[in-house]
Amino acid sequence: KKPFNFKIPGIFEAVLNLRELGLSDLGTQQVVKSVLPWLSPQEMSRPLCVQTVWRTSHLSTHSFFHNKYVFIQSRGFKTLRTKTRRLNSAFNRQVESEGITPSFMKGFLTRDKGVEAENIDGLLKDKNIPIGQQESFKRGFAEGFLKAQTLTQRSQDSVRRTRLILLVLLVVGLYGISKTPFISVRFRTTSGLDSAVDPVQMKNVTFEHVKGVEEAKNELQEVVEFLKNPQKFTALGGKLPKGVLLIGPPGTGKTLLARAVAGEADVPFYYASGSEFDEMFVGVGASRIRNLFREAKSNAPCVIFIDELDSVGGKRIESPMHPYSRQTINQLLAEMDGFKPNEGVIIIGATNFPEALDNALIRPGRFDMQVTVPKPDVKGRTEILKWYLKKIKVDPAIDASIIARGTVGFSGADLENLVNQAALKAAVDEKDMVTLKELEFAKDKILMGPERRSAEIDKKNKQITAFHESGHAIVAYYTKDAMPINKATIMPRGPSLGHVSMLPENDRWSETRAQLLAQMDVSMGGRVAEEIIFGQENITTGASSDFDSATKIAKMMVTRFGMCEKLGVMTYKDLTAQSPETQAAVEHEVRVLLKDSYDRATALLKSHAKEHKNLAEALLMYETLDAKEIQLVLEGKTLETR
Template sequence: MTVQPQVTLPLSHLINILHPLKHSVGSSSCATCTSRKHTEHASDSEPQSTESVWNLRELGLSDLGKQQLDELVDRVLKGLSPDDVAPPVGGQTAWRASYLSTHSFFHNKHGFSWNATDPSAVFFSKNRLSPLRTVCTDLNHWPVLFQSRGFKTLRSKTRRVQSAFERPVNSEAYAPSFIKGFLTRDKGVDAESLDSLLKNKNIPDGQQEAFKRGFAEGFLKAQALTQRTQDSLRRTRLILLVLLLAGLYGISKTPFMSVRFRATSGLDSAVDPVQMKNVTFEHVKGVEEAKNELQEVVEFLKNPQKFTALGGKLPKGVLLVGPPGTGKTLLARAVAGEAVVPFYYASGSEFDEMFVGVGASRIRNLFREAKANAPCVIFIDELDSVGGKRIESPMHPYSRQTINQLLAEMDGFKTNEGVIIIGATNFPEALDNALIRPGRFDMQVTVPKPDVKGRTEILNWYLKKIKVDPAIEANVIARGTVGFSGADLENLVNQAALKAAVDGKDMVSMKELEFAKDKILMGPERRSAEIDQKNKTITAYHESGHAIVAYYTKDAMPINKATIMPRGPSLGHVSMLPENDRWSETRSQLLAQMDVSMGGRVAEEIVFGHENITTGASSDFDSATRIARMMVTRYGMCEKLGVMTFSDMTELSPETQAAVEHEVRVLLKESYDRAKALLKSHAKEHKSLADALLMYETLDAKEIQLVLEGKTLESR
């Protein structure tokens, strides 16, 4: 066996590698040691022998005999003469260590000079690697010049070399504990170990078979338990995965993620048709004119030939305008229930989001799907949020994209046949002028608050849904709820039903309806408020002053109820309701309202003196001042300033502003004097009504009339 000279190695490295081999084969250098020291260090031969065996295995020389190893060592170290070998010092090593400095640092470090190296030497060969070359490759001991980044010290180099030589043969010892468990799990107990265990425990031969059988059964049960555990874990993982996927799917379908738009990216943001079969025009009460207008649209969708035969065209848009709670959305739902065409619903605030261009993209997708299913209806609620007036604002340079796209889709370059847009808003003045022009919104339908007839119909409709006393008269409640919208009337009936349930009654009577009406008009009662007798007396005379002026003034509204029970923020309240709906008000009616507002402060001043007036009349003065200012600046009811209106007081000259303020002050002073004269002339009735309020706390219109006529009230 020959060693191929493809590698140039330092002689000191070869000596370190072959040092254990020299000990194992008993080389001539070890013969210089005395027999006494050899005997003395015999105990150290076992580790060295073990290390030599490991080195032989690593070098691929484990199959060589002693003679072959001697020959290999002699050939490798043939240049080393016996004279170069110094006698052992202290018995630690058989090799000579020189501490003399040479002419270069390279020679001191590697044991040979740089000139001894052949630059043209072949460091790599395509031939099969020899064992020595493999070891040198693993130890990174090539005598080639290479750049190494970092700090390299003699201590770190020595530690690496020692760790490489002292590493045990079994690599499993260096494996982590969990890897070691995997490596040793399947080894089990071999047959020889089990037999030796039986012999060591002195188990009789007759019981050894039973012991082996029990051991086998226990082993099989353990395997079965392990298998069941693994199966259970596998099923658990599968269930968790299914639940995770189901949860992600559910989140994607929740209203929070997509209300009606199926995606927020704009790529798939079309809306789905709405089915409202349970709402028809029979459910709409109190707005007959608006209902008739929309019924014509539905009839056009059902039978377009009836209208197109005369040359008419399908209207492109219908704008519903009115105060909140009048039934604009209910009308649109009725159209969805009556129409036999697809109905698409979207809120104006759903188009724009945090990303630029999402609103315009959703408008395009909405109309694209609507055109594909024409004829159809698109209802956009709260249109002012998307169709507001366009302004020049550097803060929102992209705010006009959505409304521009809406304008183009409704009546742009491309025709939009068969798609009707219904919009609803509470602020028509906030809409862009280009949006409400004919060709986009051809019809503008006003949905006002219901009149007495409409309120009666609405009350009857909602009273049918609850248990009520047959003696209830809906028209009486309707006359006492002037200014109520449909939503207010629904709330009134619901509050009455809740009151009857709290009181434990079987049905709703007029008492609960009156209670609900007073709660809405005057606020909820605050019976827990503790008010001393002095403040109660002042409040009673204050509210009696309002009632006396309202009762004896010609054009004042009739009294509905007077109370000194704290309701809401006020300590007392006088409710007045007109007998019929008022479509306009005269000058005498406005002056009467001012006189009634002044009655509370005038009563305090007459009864308790100017030094004991209270702050309870602040809201009364606000109301009276507002009416007087409107008479002067808006209604043209001032003789000095004439019929000229003043919308913006800041644009007026100082002289005009002073004239307006003077006329307002004159109207208020005249109203105060009229209320003061009236209360002085009816001081007796004033005192009687105040005493009745202190006794009963709340009086209705009939009871107030009885008191002012001098009659006695029935005890409660």
């Protein structure tokens, strides 16, 4: 029952507990024979490192002792039982210290060791070089060494050059980042804020260059007087408004007026667009406003002009898309409040949408002076046309007032474009000067689009278009309150196949009921002419735009102008908010007006059928007729051959 000690010379020494093995009833010899296979003296005398068939097996042994103490698990699909490995690993294995370097890293960190030799002779001896080849070996070794030295020197020079180039590129890149906007907030918060805002002297722009807005010039004259002679106002204790807001549609001359104010007063002019203050970085707009006003104060007296003010001074709202949008307008308000009385800095803002401005911006003490800059009337258009016609070679016989009468609704920019288009047309036609023909051509091109001479229109459609346009002209000519005719043409322009233009004698600031009904009758003339000449089944879609115009006029007469006896003078801006009965009544009255207009046009064209036919034939022959030629045709006279 005591532990059993036994020793096999040359193999191992072990202590076995027979009770643990279940062999407590066996004797010593039985234990040895049962537990260990018999070893021959030859096998026991062999070194342990030599493997035998007995020592290496991939099968389980018949002995429990071998299975427990001699089997060694090996990586792979089989287990390896080896007596030698058991003895070396189980009893005599020494733990190797890996230090701080993991085993899988040793292959990457360990370099191949070269031949350890102190000199060339030792190397020859280690390599066993024959005596006859030793001299060649030494020569080759020396040449290789020199070549390696040269390559090493070249490699080192290349590395130095590469490092120098990379260093230069890094410095240049950092400098570029510091000077480039929208790259890094760390280097620059915005662009242009660290440089001075350069003012412009407007000595060549005065009120003489501004035409067609006399009322606006008169209102801005007091601003000019203040900038010229501020003591005149301060002596009486008066204060000029800090800001002047110019309100008007595009192209009416708001920017030109602001420049003229600075030019008349001979003071520096600072120009800024509202969109320039809106950037992607937080605080950019506020910083630019601070910089602009700081420069202006240092150069007072001066004029600051902010174009498109609604883009920077819009109403402040809570927007998740622009959570910092308030900062810019708040800074603008603070800068305007920071002006001292009569400091000499005038802020002029321009906008097309005054309703979009923040109320705090247009209150008294900021932009408290508002000047409306409307589109010019016929007198203003005449002055503008004369101003621009002076800059080109033009026929002295041209009457600018005729062109002005036919350009209702044109702004100053539109009139400048008209004169320029006429000059281009004259140059294309190789003419020495611009005549009325080129001006009319440019006006039609702007109003109706370019001519489509390449459009292939068959004879039937040309005939329908001629009678259609003649119907408009006949109704306009014989209706008392209609506008005078300017031109009739069947030349395709833009989306239309023909057109009849009117030429009012003066601008109409308001229109009578008779004038509105006359406009409806003229619109109906085209469709009525088609129905009379070609029949109900052959009417075309060419009258769609005419019906749009007539319906719009009729609806405005009923719902806005109070020109309906049945519904009275009540207005109906939003018909969807009215009762179904009211909506039906409005539609009925509109239909009545349209039907009456159609009937009047029908009666008029039937009573002037001969004139209608003559005018249509003249259009087919000449393609375009002016007012005098239309009058001659309707009077039965013959036109001159072109």
